[in-house]
Amino acid sequence: MNALVVLLRKELHATFTSPIGYVLAAVFLLVLGYTFSLTLFATKTANLIYIFHQMYVLSILLVPVLMMRSFAEERRADTLELLLTAPVREVWIVLAKFLAGLALVYGMYAGSLLYALILGLYGEPDWGPIYSGYLALMLHGALLVAIGLMTSSITENQVISAALSLGIALMLWFADSVSYLLPSPLDVVALNLSLIGHFRPMATGSVFVSDIGYYVTASAMALFLTTRWLHER
């Protein structure tokens, strides 16, 4: 556990001293602010459903770029050799990078709390869907960070890492569309793999254990594969 703390401090230091995170967070919040203003004036409704869906899409586009450096850069700079020959378990290395990635992504999401505050001050929003929407975003962000780590662990090329990560997220997003083309029981499998299918209910106020289970299981699977691939180097 002590190794995890040491590694996490190093990862947080690397994450928050790199300009990439700040630039992407600025882009994220700028686009989000634009969408929030537009939808608020157009719909005059005190909810964040549009914002949550906007954050869902922006996360799919930006998190792969945020995470592409994690292992790929260590591999390119040969520092992965230092980490993997130190007396620490691979799982701690993966978890430290995962938690540092989460800190950055959740930091970006936290900027959007301002919109909830504005709605609370000037309107009477239904807080239930707002809470469940943030739960959905936290789970969604965690899965994307885990997928980003996984793809970053198999290549030293950051662009390939980001492209693979984006590809996996997009395939999962559109899995429900593919299900219409598949015979039973494969259609049910594809439907249940759908990212948006598990995000939308929570983003609109309905929390199901199955949706939470999907995100937790998929994130754990990605982290497990990352650890295995590091171990099998």
Next chain:
Amino acid sequence: MSHADRDSASTEAVPVVVAEALVKRYGPVVALQDLSLEIRRGEVFGLLGPNGSGKTTFIRMLAGYLAPTRGKLLVSGLDVVHDALQARRRLGYVPEAAPLYGHMQVREFLAFMGRLRGLSAADLKGAVERVVDRLSLGDVMRKPTRALSRGYRQRVAIAQALIHDPEIIVLDEPTNGLDPRQIIEVRELVRSLAGTHTVIMSSHILTEVGRVADRVAILLDGKLRGVRTLAETPDLEDWFLSLA
């Protein structure tokens, strides 16, 4: 194990590294074939061979970066696969590229590597001071490692390998890219570690190994071609050419 313990246990015949029928394959390519050797406590052991001969593969297996395909590799009696973490605690490893975290200052980097190797906060300060003094790093402690010259990079890389005072120091091509004065400094450092530490270094330069090692192994095409003491073989070049 402290130095004092090690010194009292130090005898030339005690093997600290044992490789038995070690094989490493990368797909169809055999990088190391049936390598068996013993490295004795306290000696400077040189691995000599041309590029691609399997030196780095062996060293990476020893450091725990690569797993053997077959065979056994023991570090102080600990299997590098099954007792990986304990075996790694016994080692200080300097990879060929001397990798450092560019965003860290030298002092931050050494402290990070010390903590990663399990040093407590109380021991860390003394350990950093000891390696900084030994490697003459005092002037660059607050510099980011990305701003260091090649010579200083190599010194910092060696310092991180010594920070937990390991029993065995493993250096992969430690004089690569250094100027003549820096090469002499690395040689002197390696010789100063002999006796209290076991030093295993690889090189493709005959004279480098010849000047510092007590015993030398020659690797060619992934096969161990022989192990001799420098006393037995004063002319390494003749021996190497007779095997090549």
